[in-house]
Amino acid sequence: MATGARGAIALPVLLSSDEIARQMQDLSDWALAGQEISCTYSFGNFVEAIAFVNRLVEPAEAAAHHPDLTIAYNRVTLRLTTHDAGGLTNLDFRVAQAARAATNPGGSPLTCAAME
Ligand SMILES: C[C@H](O)[C@H](O)[C@H]1CNC2=NC(N)=NC(=O)C2=N1
Numbered sequence: 740m741a742t743g744a745r746g747a748i749a750l751p752v753l754l755s756s757d758e759i760a761r762q763m764q765d766l767s768d769w770a771l772a773g774q775e776i777s778c779t780y781s782f783g784n785f786v787e788a789i790a791f792v793n794r795l796v797e798p799a800e801a802a803a804h805h806p807d808l809t810i811a812y813n814r815v816t817l818r819l820t821t822h823d824a825g826g827l828t829n830l831d832f833r834v835a836q837a838a839r840a841a842t843n844p845g846g847s848p849l850t851c852a853a854m855e
Pocket residue numbers: 744745803804805806807819820821822823824
């Protein structure tokens with residue numbers, strides 16, 4: 740069992756390009772650039788944006804896996820890659836799916852804003 744920075748948790752395994760492509764089918768509005776996936780969600784205002792960020796804490800902590808976040812008033816950009824593994828792993832897609840669900844709990848999730 741690989742340990743390292745994650746302690747007893749096994750180091751996540753890098754996904755093949757086929758596996759990445761398959762996972763992206765379920766995240767079709769997210770962007771894939773090299774070994775990083777990203778999405779910008781646009782909310783009504785700053786308060787809603789920060790409430791969304793706070794809803795990310797639980798799933799990120801549960802996965803011990805955290806998005807890089809950029810907050811610009813009402814827009815939150817998430818970037819995900821597995822730093823410990825140097826690329827994309829299942830953890831990135833798990834947190835991305837949780838983030839999508841957290842955009843509108845109980846309702847239909849938001850779609851990523853058009854990339855500039
Ligand atoms: C010890 C701690 O669990 C590790 O450093 C985690 C923290 N969150 C992380 N988040 C991301 N995106 N990649 C990592 O490799 C990572 N490692």
